[in-house]
Amino acid sequence: MAIFAIGDIQGCHSDLARLLDRINFDPAEDRVWFAGDIVNRGPASLEALRFVRKLGKQAITVLGNHDMHLLAIAHQDQPNLKSKDTLAEILSAPDAGELLDWLRHRPFLHHDPELGYAMVHAGLPPQWNMQQAEAQARELEQVMQGEHYRDFLAVMYGNEPDYWDPSLSGMDRHRFQINCFTRMRFVDAHGRLDLKTKCAPGEQADGLYPWYAAPGRATADHHILFGHWSTAGQAKGLNYSRYNVYPLDTGCVWGGKLTAFRLDEDGGWASIDCSGQLTPGEA
Template structure:
C-alpha cells in the first residue's frame, strides 16, 4: 500500500488522471491526500470534485481558499463569481447539493501520527504548536459544518486581524484561523500575517519570512505538507526539508506541473506537465 500527497488540482482533472497512472496508483490498495483547491481556474472543476468525492474514505482532502470561495458563492455569502472562476459548472450540476455538502464537511488540517505527516492547504502561524493548530481546525470545522455556516462564510473575508491572540472571539477569531489554513504565505518577525505579498520565497521585502521560516515557529519539528503557494513549489534552490515542510503545489493550472509525493519509506516525487488546463493570471 502506498499513500500519495498531491498538490492543488484546481480543475486540472486530465492531469490528475495522468499523474495517477504515472505513479501506478492502485485504487484497491493505495490512498491519496489532496492539499485543497480541488476546484477553480482549470477547465474541469466539476469532474475533479466528483472524482475526489467518489473516492470516499480512500482520499483525504483539506479545504483551500478556492474551495471556500465555492462554498461562499453557493451560499450567497460571497460577492459574485469572478471573471476567471470556473465554478458555474459545479453550481449548475444536478448533484451540486451533494457535492457542496460533502465539501463543507472536509477538514482544514489532517494529521497521521503513524505516517508522521500533517497536511494543510496554506500554512500554520508561528505561535501555534500542532496541538493548538489541531484545536483551531476542529473549532473552524464545527462552525462550518453547523447550522449557522452561512453566517460564518459571510464574515470570513478580510485580512484582519493579522496576529494571533487567544482572546480573539467570533468572526475575528475565525477569520484569522481561516486565513492561516487557506491563504498565508509570509509573516513578519513578530508573527503577523502578510496576506498581500505573493512572490516566490527569497523575493520578498526585508522583514518578511515564509511561514515555515518564521523565527520561533512552534511547529518546526512537525513534517508538514502544504499547497497553495505555486511559486514556492516551483522554486529552485529552496531546501524545504531543512524546515520539515513539503511544497506540493507546482502550479499546474498556471502552466507548471501537477505533483505527487509518496509518503513511505520509498519517498519520491512524481510530476506531469500541464496539458492545456492553464488559466490566465495567478491569485
C-alpha cells in the same frame, strides 16, 4: 498499499488522471491526500470534485481557498462569480447539493502521527504548536459543519485580524483561523500575517519570512505538507528539508506540473507536465 500526497488540482481533472496513472494509483488499495483547491481556474472543476468525492475513504482532502470560495458563492442569493472562475458547472449540476455538503465537511488540517506527516492547504502561524493547530482546525470545522455556517461564509473575507491572540472570539477568531489554513504565505518577525505579498520565497521585502521559516515556529519539528503557493513549489535550489516542509503545489493550472509525494516510504516525488489554463498574473 501506497499513500501519496498531491498538490492543488484546481479543476485540472485530466492532468490528475495522468498523474495517478504515472504513480500506478490503485483506488481499491492505495490512499491519497489532497492539499486542497480541488476546484477552480481549470477546465473541469465539476469532474475533479466528483472524482475526489467518489474516492471515499481512500482520499483525505483539506480545504483550500478556492474550495472555500466555491462554498461562499454557492450560498449567496445571487452567486458572484469572478471572471476567471470555472465553477458555474458545479453550481448548476444536479448533484450540486451533495457535492457542496461533502466539501464543507472536509478538514482544514490532517495530522497522522503514525506516518509522521501533517497537511494543510496554506500554512500555520508560528505561535501554534501542532496540538494547538489541530484544536484550531477542529474549532473551525465545527463552524463549517454547523447549522450557522452560512453566517461565517458571509463574513469570512478580510485580512484582519492579522495576529494571533488566544482571546480572539467570534468571527474575528474564525477569520484568523481560515486565513492561516487557506491563505497565508508570509509573516513578519513577530508572526503577524502579511496576506498581500504573494511573490516566491526569497523575493519578499526585508522583515518578512515564509511562514515555515518564521523565527521560533512552534511546529518546526513536524513534517508538514502544504499547497497553495505555486511559486514555492516551483522554486529551484531552495532547501525545504531544513524546515521539515514539503510544497506540493507546482503550478499545474499555470502550465507547470502536478506533483505527488509518497508518504509511506522514504519519500519520493513524481510529476507530470501540465498544459496550463492560465498565464502567470491571472488570479
